[in-house]
Amino acid sequence: MSKQLNLLSSGKVIATALHTEMEQSYLEYAMSVIVGRALPDVRDGLKPVHRRILYAMHELGLTPDRPYRKCARVVGDVLGKYHPHGDQAVYDALVRLVQDFSSRYPLLAGHGNFGSVDNDPPAAMRYTETRLSPIGNQSLLEEIGESTVEFAANFDNSQQEPTVLPAQLPTLLLNGCSGIAVGMATNIPPHNLGEIVDALVALIDSPDMTLEKLMALVPGPDFPTGGEIVGKQGIIDAYTNGRGSITVRAVTSIEEIQPGRGRHRRPVIIVTELPYQVNKAGCIEKIASLINQGRIEGIADLRDESDREGMRIVIELKREAQPPAVLEQLYRLTPLQSNFGVIMLALVNGVPLQLSLKEVLQKFLDFREQTLTRRYQNQLEQAQSRQHLVEGLIKALDHLDDLIEILRHAPDGTTAKVQLKSQFQLSGSQADAILAMPMRRLTGLEQQNLRQEFDDLAQEIGDLERLLGNRHELLKALKKDLRALKKQYSDPRRTVIHGAAAKTEIFAAPVSDESVIVELNQRGYARCMRVSKRKNNAPDLSGELADVSTDLTIFRHTTELTTDLLLFTGSGKAYGVGLQSIPFTSSKGKGKPLVTLLPDSGRDDEIIARFLSTEISDTSQLILLSQQGKIKRLPMSEFAEMTSRGLGAAKIKSGDQLGWVVKAEQETNVAIATSSGRLLNIPITEIPEMGRTAQGNQVFRLRKQESIVGLAAVRDDADLLLISSKGYCKRLPIDLLRLGKVGDLGTQAMQFMIKSDGLIALLPANPNQDVIVLSNQERAARLNIETLPMWGQDGPGTQLLKTKRGEVLENTVVIPKADTEKET
Numbered sequence: 001m002s003k004q005l006n007l008l009s010s011g012k013v014i015a016t017a018l019h020t021e022m023e024q025s026y027l028e029y030a031m032s033v034i035v036g037r038a039l040p041d042v043r044d045g046l047k048p049v050h051r052r053i054l055y056a057m058h059e060l061g062l063t064p065d066r067p068y069r070k071c072a073r074v075v076g077d078v079l080g081k082y083h084p085h086g087d088q089a090v091y092d093a094l095v096r097l098v099q100d101f102s103s104r105y106p107l108l109a110g111h112g113n114f115g116s117v118d119n120d121p122p123a124a125m126r127y128t129e130t131r132l133s134p135i136g137n138q139s140l141l142e143e144i145g146e147s148t149v150e151f152a153a154n155f156d157n158s159q160q161e162p163t164v165l166p167a168q169l170p171t172l173l174l175n176g177c178s179g180i181a182v183g184m185a186t187n188i189p190p191h192n193l194g195e196i197v198d199a200l201v202a203l204i205d206s207p208d209m210t211l212e213k214l215m216a217l218v219p220g221p222d223f224p225t226g227g228e229i230v231g232k233q234g235i236i237d238a239y240t241n242g243r244g245s246i247t248v249r250a251v252t253s254i255e256e257i258q259p260g261r262g263r264h265r266r267p268v269i270i271v272t273e274l275p276y277q278v279n280k281a282g283c284i285e286k287i288a289s290l291i292n293q294g295r296i297e298g299i300a301d302l303r304d305e306s307d308r309e310g311m312r313i314v315i316e317l318k319r320e321a322q323p324p325a326v327l328e329q330l331y332r333l334t335p336l337q338s339n340f341g342v343i344m345l346a347l348v349n350g351v352p353l354q355l356s357l358k359e360v361l362q363k364f365l366d367f368r369e370q371t372l373t374r375r376y377q378n379q380l381e382q383a384q385s386r387q388h389l390v391e392g393l394i395k396a397l398d399h400l401d402d403l404i405e406i407l408r409h410a411p412d413g414t415t416a417k418v419q420l421k422s423q424f425q426l427s428g429s430q431a432d433a434i435l436a437m438p439m440r441r442l443t444g445l446e447q448q449n450l451r452q453e454f455d456d457l458a459q460e461i462g463d464l465e466r467l468l469g470n471r472h473e474l475l476k477a478l479k480k481d482l483r484a485l486k487k488q489y490s491d492p493r494r495t496v497i498h499g500a501a502a503k504t505e506i507f508a509a510p511v512s513d514e515s516v517i518v519e520l521n522q523r524g525y526a527r528c529m530r531v532s533k534r535k536n537n538a539p540d541l542s543g544e545l546a547d548v549s550t551d552l553t554i555f556r557h558t559t560e561l562t563t564d565l566l567l568f569t570g571s572g573k574a575y576g577v578g579l580q581s582i583p584f585t586s587s588k589g590k591g592k593p594l595v596t597l598l599p600d601s602g603r604d605d606e607i608i609a610r611f612l613s614t615e616i617s618d619t620s621q622l623i624l625l626s627q628q629g630k631i632k633r634l635p636m637s638e639f640a641e642m643t644s645r646g647l648g649a650a651k652i653k654s655g656d657q658l659g660w661v662v663k664a665e666q667e668t669n670v671a672i673a674t675s676s677g678r679l680l681n682i683p684i685t686e687i688p689e690m691g692r693t694a695q696g697n698q699v700f701r702l703r704k705q706e707s708i709v710g711l712a713a714v715r716d717d718a719d720l721l722l723i724s725s726k727g728y729c730k731r732l733p734i735d736l737l738r739l740g741k742v743g744d745l746g747t748q749a750m751q752f753m754i755k756s757d758g759l760i761a762l763l764p765a766n767p768n769q770d771v772i773v774l775s776n777q778e779r780a781a782r783l784n785i786e787t788l789p790m791w792g793q794d795g796p797g798t799q800l801l802k803t804k805r806g807e808v809l810e811n812t813v814v815i816p817k818a819d820t821e822k823e824t
Contacts, residue, residue: 029182030181030182030183037049037179037181038179038180038181038182038185038186039179039181039184039186039345039346039347039352040172040177040179040186040188040346040347041164041346041347042172042346042347042348042353042355042360042363042364042367043164043167043363043364043367044140044164044165044166044167044171044172044367045167045170045171045172045173045174045175045177045346046140046164046165046171047093047177047179048083049078049083049085049089049090049093050093050097050107051161051162051164051165052078052081052082052083052161053074053078053090053093053094053097053108054097054107054108054132054136054140054141054165055082055141055144055161055162055165056074056077056078056081056082057074057108057130057131057132058132058137058141058144059077060073060074060077062074062130062131062132063131063132063137064109064131064132064133064134064137066131067131068109068110068111068129068130068131069129069130069131070125070126070128070129071091071094071110071125071126071128071129071130072125072126074094074130075087075090075091075094075125078090081154081158081159081161082154082155082159082161084155087125091122091125094108094125094130095114095115095122095128097136098110098114098130099114099115100224101116101117101224101225102224102277103175103190103224104174104175104176104190104191104192104193104222104223104224105133105135105174105175105193105489106133106135106136107132107133107135107136107140107171107175108130108131108132108133108136109130109131109132109133110128110129110130111128111129111130112127112128112129113127113128114128117225117274117278117279117280117311118279118280118281119279119281119282134489135169135489138168138485138488139167139168139169139171139485139489140165140166140167140168140171141165141166142166142168143166143168143371143375144162144165144166146166146374146375146378146379147374147375147377147378148166148371148374148375148378149162149163149164149165149166149371149374150162150163150164151163164367166371166375167364167367167368167371168368168481168482168485169193169196169197169482169485170196170200170360170361170364172188172346172360172364173188173190173191173196173357173360173361174190174191174193174196175190176188176189176190176191176221177346181352184345184352185343185345186343186344186345186346187340187341187342187343188342188343188344188345188346189221189223189246189276189340189342190221190222190223190224190276191218191221191222192218192222192490192491192493192494193485193486193489193490193491194486194490194491195217195218195219195222195493196218196361197482197483197485197486197490198217198218198486199214199217199218199361200361200364200365200482201479201482201483202214202217203358203361203362203365204365204475204478204479207362209358211236211239211240211356211357211358214239214357214358214361215235215236215239218239218357219232219235219497220232220235220246220495220497221235221246221340221495222493222494222495223248223275223276223494223495224276224494225273225274225275225276225277225278225494226251226273226494226495226496227248227249227250227251227273227274227275227276227495227496228248228249228250228251228273228495228496228497228498229246229247229248229249229495229496229497229498230247230248230249230337230498231247231498232497234246234247234339234342235497237342238342238344238357239356239357239358240356240357241354241356242342242343242344242345242354242355242356242359243342243343243344243354244341244342245339245340245341245342246339246340246341246342247337247338247339247340248275248276248337248338248339248340248495249275249331249336249337250271250273250274250275250278250336250337251271251272251273251496252269252270252271252272252327252336253269253270253272253585254267254268254269254270254323254327255267255268255270255583255584255585256268256583256584257316257581257583257584258578258580258581259316264319265580265584266300266316266317266318266319267317267321267323268314268315268316268317268583269314269315269317269323269326269327269330270312270313270314270315271311271312271313271315271336272310272311272312273311274311274335274336275335275336275337275338275340276340278335278336278338279335280304280306280311280313281304282335283313283334283335283336284302284304284313286334286335287299287302287315287330287334287336288302290333290334295329295333296326296329296330296333296334297321297326297329298317298318298320298321298322298325298326299315299316299317299318299321299326300316300317300318300321301314301315301316302314302315302316303316309523315330344356344357344360346360348363365478368478369474369475369478372467372474372477372478373468373474376464376467376468376474377468379460379464380461380464380465380468383457383460383461383464384461385429386457387454387457387458387461388427388429388430389429389430389433390450390453390454390457391430391454392424392426392427392429392430392431392433392434393430393433393434393437393441393450394447394450394451394454395424395426395430396420396424396426396434396437397441397442397447397450399424400442402423403420403434406419406420406423413435416435417431417432417435420434420435515531515558515559515560515561516528516529516530516531516558516559516560516561516579516584517529517530517531517556517557517558518555518556518557518559518563518565518579518582518612519553519555519556519591520553520554520555520556520594520610521551521552521553521554521591522551522552522553522554522813523551524593524594524595524607525551525591525592525593525594526565526582526583526591526592526593526594526597527582527583527584527585527591527592528561528579528582528583528584528585529584529585530584531558544781544801544802545727545773545775545779545780545781545801545802545803545807546779546780546781547778547779552772552774552780552813552815553815554813554814554815555610556815556816557612559579559612559614560614561579561580562578562579562580563578563579563612563613563614564576564577564578564579564612564613564642565577565578565579565582565610565611565612565613566610566611566612566613566615566616566639566642567594567598567607567609567610568607568608568609568610568624568649568658568661569602569605569606569607569608569658570605570606570608570652570657570658570659571602571605571652571657571658572648572649572650572651572652572658573602573605573646573647573648573649574639574642574646574647574648574649575598575599575602575642575646576613576639576642576646577594577597577598581597582594582597594607595607598646599645599646602646608658608659608660608661609660609661609662611636611663613640615636615663616636616637616639616640617636617637618635618637619665619666620635620636620637620663620664620665621633621634621635621636621663621664621665621666621668621684621689622634622635622636622639622649622661622662622663622664623660623661623662623663623664623670623684623687623711623713624649624650624658624660624661624696625658625659625660625661625672625696625699625708625711626650626652626656626657626658626659626696627656627657627658627659627707627708628655628656628702628708629698629699629700629701629702629708630650630653630656630695630696630697630698630699631672631687631696631697631698631699631742632650632687632688632689632690632694632695632696632697633664633684633687633688633689633690634649634689634690634691634692635689636663638692647692648692648693649661649692650692650694650695650696651693651694651695652695653695659708659711660708660710660711662711662712662713663713664684664713665713666684667684667715667716668683668684668713668714668715669681669682669683669684669713669714669715669716669734669739670682670683670684670687670711670712670713671710671711671712671713671714671720671734671737671762672699672700672708672710672711672746672762673708673709673710673711673722673749673750673759673762674702674703674706674707674708674709674746674759675706675707675708675709675758675759675760676703676706676748676758676759677722677748677749677750677751677752677758677759678706678745678746678747678748678749679720679737679746679747679748679749679750679762680699680700680740680744680745680746680747681734681737681738681739681740681746681747682739682740682741682742682744683739684713686740686741686742687742688742697742697743698742698743699742699743700742700743700744700745700746709759709760709761709762710759710761710762710763711762712762712763712764713764714734714764716734716735717733717734717735718733718734718764718765719731719732719733719734719764719765719790720732720733720734720762720763720764720765721761721762721763721764721765721771721785721788722749722750722759722761722762722797723759723760723761723763723771723773723809723812724750724752724757724758724759724760724796724797724809725756725757725758725759725760725808725809725810726752726753726754726756726757726799726803726808726809727799727800727801727802727803727809728752728753728757728796728797728798728799728800729783729788729789729797729798729799729800729801730750730789730791730795730796730797730798731765731785731788731789731790731791732749732790732791732792732793733790736749736792736793737749737793747793748793749793750796750797751794751795751796752796753796753799760809760810760811760812761773761811761812763812763814765785765788766785766814767785767786768816768817769785769814769815769816769817770782770783770784770785770814770815770816770817771783771785771812771813771814771815772812772813772814772815773801773809773811773812774809774810774811774812774813775803775807775808775809775810776807776808776809776810777804777806777807779807781801783800788800
């Protein structure tokens, strides 16, 4: 039997109490998790894995102006150089930095499937691509090459990595953070960039600012998914002590729908925004489960109508249900109302501390001031070093003959360097710069450039010394940087804050003989609203092109609820849609895509014309014109009785499409315009009246690269409005155009000052209407027809709208002048 080793007496084993060893080891493990994984740094707001991802992408050159790179490549670099953990953990962190529903201001941009609010998993890293977003690159990495932060060795001492990024914005507050460590956790909500910058600037000016004044600038979190915050006490607690509970609700509205013809209208609850981090699919599943269990009553149907335009969950109620009562049950039992538990815990000098809002802002300002000081100090040292070299070059050039004499007779570079230092009193670096100077520096222009560079460096050094020597000037520069970032990246608040519990508005359905407003917007959504005697909110557009962010109303009429809409599509079909099947909404309601009210066969068609059934009379005529010039006339009465399947209005040959349908009366003239400025003026009687299945006659032959751009039916004493793609407008009396007939060449009625210009629209110049003109760069202008100048047949018109380079006008929308009616 082998002899046992006496380890205890050999001194190789140290006896210790088990509980002492466990306490020490567990504490070391806990601090490792806290500092190295779970908690963000208060300075740049990042956990180590996020910091390493961003720095690795910076080293790879994945800036916003460079192509996307596979996520697998990024993850590989992070693992191999900086983060020795699992690849899935790194990829999950990367995905979250891309998701715009997780981060208020995503630090990365991505191509591919990065998940959804339905908790769909992202695609594998070999399929997705990423690069730095503009705000991520500028606010976190722009200054990293200027010795602004400390670097440390990586896990195997083969690389250097930053211990913190030189953040220009408090990412901890902008995007928030969540993490679970050992014995502690953090959960910081996202905030609005503009509000946070305003608070930082105010705090610089007034370091003793109270929380009340601070909350006037930062009223509360601003979640990327919107929602509504109910009550302010939770916000006050969180901002005061660093811990609080904020109640967040979904954004809902109550509307009315008619499930089908002949069926009674019933209320629906529409959900358009969910609380932050609520899984949409899971929320719908929870509601359905509670309905099946009988815990929520009054719901007849539940469906998800979300699309690329946004979220839309429809909760259809039973006829006898009270919407406020059902909504209260939903808030109480489902994630439509949830609490966000705020824990503002972050690392301060490597120690986890729970901070108030003011403390987080102040810690960031202290770090930013330190970063700017290091940045300016580095720039100063570089400028002084360069100035020193330039000074030596100038001194040598001032004694050019002596310099050449030394270089000509020196046996080697070392001897030449010693002689230069001795004769011209130069430093070693100056002598090296002279010896490395190319021959072109001897020219007069190059000497002048060196002297200009010396003066510029002297100015730069003076500015930097002023910033470093005067804290007030340094803080002014800090505020200037913050305001510049706000101007570039700020956006409107998404989350609404209610001081108390939000009340649910109820919009009662109108009775069948009550007047309603029906509206269609340019994106194809339809809605009905009640009528009140308040002024309509017309689009706030002037006579100059400006950016537009709202959908324009292209059809708005007040009529009875029993009226039908008569719709014509590009395939030559006509459909009738009852107003009772269009959602009844508030002014904030989005409505419903009109094509979804058509049968399946018509849902892929473009709706090109809309009329009310009240416009149909025995004398009304319809003029139908295809894009290739086939024209015919139909009695409007043929569409008085419409079926749900629709009727054929014109036979359209392959490659052609119905382009215009206008209503006309007897004793009317019809004007047709082409892109080259050619107009044909014909009496309505010259247009053949044909059946619904007929194709029509060719109105005139189109020239090469010429297309039809407009059709108008007006009286013979009316005016026409012509608009070109470069902003030229012309109001033209129709009686100046000679009368023709179908098949004529027409009259050249618009000349163009610019070769690439062309006509885009022909409209009746109705003084009771305004025209909104839209460009290819999502800009629009509103034109008052009454103020437009009158022109004759010759001439280009007046350029009323100035376009940018590459911008052309491409569409028009005719709207009634602002009236006295507005939806409630």
